[in-house]
Amino acid sequence: MDKLFAKKWFIKLSSIVIAVMLFLMVNLDNANNQPGGIPGITEGSRTMEDVPLNIYYDEEAYVLTDAPETVQVTLRGPETALTRSQILQGQQELYIDLEDREAGVHYERVQFRGYPNDVRVSVVPMSVRIEIQERQTSSFPVEVEIVNEGEIEEGYVVGTPTVEPSTVDVTAASGVLEQVASARVTVDLAERSQAFTDSVAVELYDSNGRLLEVNASPPAVEVTVPITSPNKEVPVRVGRNGALPEGLAIDSLTVVPEMVTIFGPVDIINGITFIDVPSIDLDDIEGDTQIEVDVPVPEGVERVEPEQVTVDIETTTEEERVFSDFEIELEGQAPDQLIFFDSPLNGELDLVINGSPDILERLERSNLRAYINVEGLEPGEYNLPIQFSGPQNIRFAQMGQTVEIIVSDEENEQALAPSVETNDATNPEDELEDEEETDAGEEDEAPSEEGNEDQTSANNTVTNDS
Template sequence: MDKLFNSHWFVKIISFFIALMLFTMVNMDNLASQPGGVLPTINPTYTLEDVELTVLYDEENYAITDKTEHVQVNLRGPQAQLTLFQLTRPSYEVFVDVTDRGEGVHTLSVQHRNFPSELSVSIVPQYVRVELQEKQTVSFPVQVDIINSNEVEEGYTVGTPIVSPINVDVTAARNLVGEVSVAKAFVDVAGADRTIEETTPVKLYDKDGKELFLTVEPQVVDVKVPITSPNRLVPAKVTRIGELPEGLSINNIKIEPEEVTIYGPNDIIERTNVVDVGELDLNELTESETLEMTVPVPPGIERVSPEKVNVVVTIDEEDSVDFEDVPVETIGSQDDEDVTFNGTSNPTISIRAKGSAELLERLSLADIQVFVDVSDLAAGEHEVEVQVNGPPNIRFEVEDLMIPVEIIERTD
């Protein structure tokens, strides 16, 4: 084949036949147009099927609810012009114009433009029906559908999604807008182990769940789906250091909130029973005060919520009250031992309780435990420290801090 095209004579022969064809086509048209010509005067035709029908209308205020989509275009004219049309396919248009029409059903003649002037044009059907309806804009809240919510990482939970903007506007013909039941955005959380933030398209559905393809603004929304790691609510505490100035007493220390939420691996949060929010230096306090403290994150814990707490310290003037003949308990003794205090097994002492007047007013002997611990002592005589337990924010003074104790092993 390459040899043929490289042949000088082959190219000349092909050129001759092309020139002959063009000459014949032109002269056939000339003969057909001359009186008494040899050829018949009937021009050939060419048909365009399924030509898109353009509707010109007020797109800002109206929507098309019904129209003829396609028409048939028949062209008649000189063969040369038909052939040229088929080869060049000029930019033609078939249309109806309802820009000056309002809402309703309109029957109009189909128009055309940009066809060669040498060709006659006929369109089937000649008249078409177009229905216009006034546009309406309605706002719909966006509903976020979570896909695969049960397939997040083990122990993690899916929170309530946050969408922005929360509403979208749907603009369409009045009856089409009326078909919209819900606007949805979809987020797949399969395998998620952290919060998901993504931009997702908005889809419209009717009451039967069929998707509707209408104009929606905006077309996409931003969705945030919280994915929460395993968590647990535990008490918060504050560590006191130092002493208040003389004459002052703590009436109450309250942490707001009293509990915090810890997040992290299941095995670690199950072993964490309390979170220390920090140290409270009593040396620095001279009056009631509210302190904001940042909650430290314990080792192995991912985060703590809230990150800050308020420590409310109420300070009053210190008062005191005395209790006489308070019984002293013995703890830690063995079953084969007898414990005596200067020959008696039921000793009593005097103690002084110090605190705010409000706390002391509610204090009774039943709230106080005075004891000595002999669990680490062998048989014999000892000096043992007296210890006192009581309500928080009350301190106790013992007249005799050390008392003599004798431990005797039974021989029977």
């Protein structure tokens, strides 16, 4: 016996026998409950709810319209087989095969595969009702439904939305397609103040406005909604720097377009009456010229259209025209302020205007002004520059010329009167000579005055922008 225990194989065999005996002892009760069964091998069952049911059919020709999505499955068999079935669950399937069937209603028995051979499979229900219909495709125009349009700011205008693509395809059973009445997208304008483009899901509705569980192709479309800010047109003004070369005059200066459109809040654009573009440097002009200039965007304005304008300048040879005995006006004179001209004594000058022949021909006295500013001057003598104003595209030859005046009030009028009278007095001999010269001048200048009268009577078409 001692020799047997010394053998390794005997020890291993003894260990196996003891292990089997212990196993049989533990499972003795289960064995007694299964007459004729082999000890250690037990039967069991497992029930699974909501097991997916796959339906196979010709998806290119038909649409599945009615079928259960899940069934109940009960598995029975040895515990080892049930355990193995659970491990292989990903390879198991419950299905209905309608690949060779036509459109209509079919009652089919549920089939299964992938389960161990020693497992019994029970399906509830065993047979199911399935309906397939012919697949059809129809196109529907996409309608845009706008909500919260009343919440956009005052003065903003919502334009007509555009959709890309403008139609969608719906593929479904013929019976389902008959229910589709419209394809819609919904756009919310809350807190919107400018044009925008969004990708919006397409929804399908029946004639009663109920949402249908049907998909469109494509499922979403690009919707562009134009929103126009409050706007108005204002004129464009062009300033000038420097002067044209000697002998050259501007015949016309036009801005194309003359008006631009400004967009922005109502309270901002209502306060804007014109837009000044960058001034043109006349020193660089040598002839007819076209200049592109950017239109600035005033503060608070969203945008200006167009963003650029063209300044078209046409030039010609400069000529001269004289308006004789042109009165120098007093600007800013107070009611109690007395003004006496010392030089020139009569407060008049021969006003010399340079410009193009066409502009000079249309020019009238009423278009021109020569004045000095006497506002707030205390009594005394002053040498003041003459200021000129008139239509654009002309040049005042006497620009920079000055006049001498005496300012007085009612208290100082008597003190200044003698000097003024002395200045205005004339010598009798000089007076006789003046009368002779005047008579001669009237005879010599008669034709000239007639010519000037023709020029000054021409209609004025030049706008005074000063």
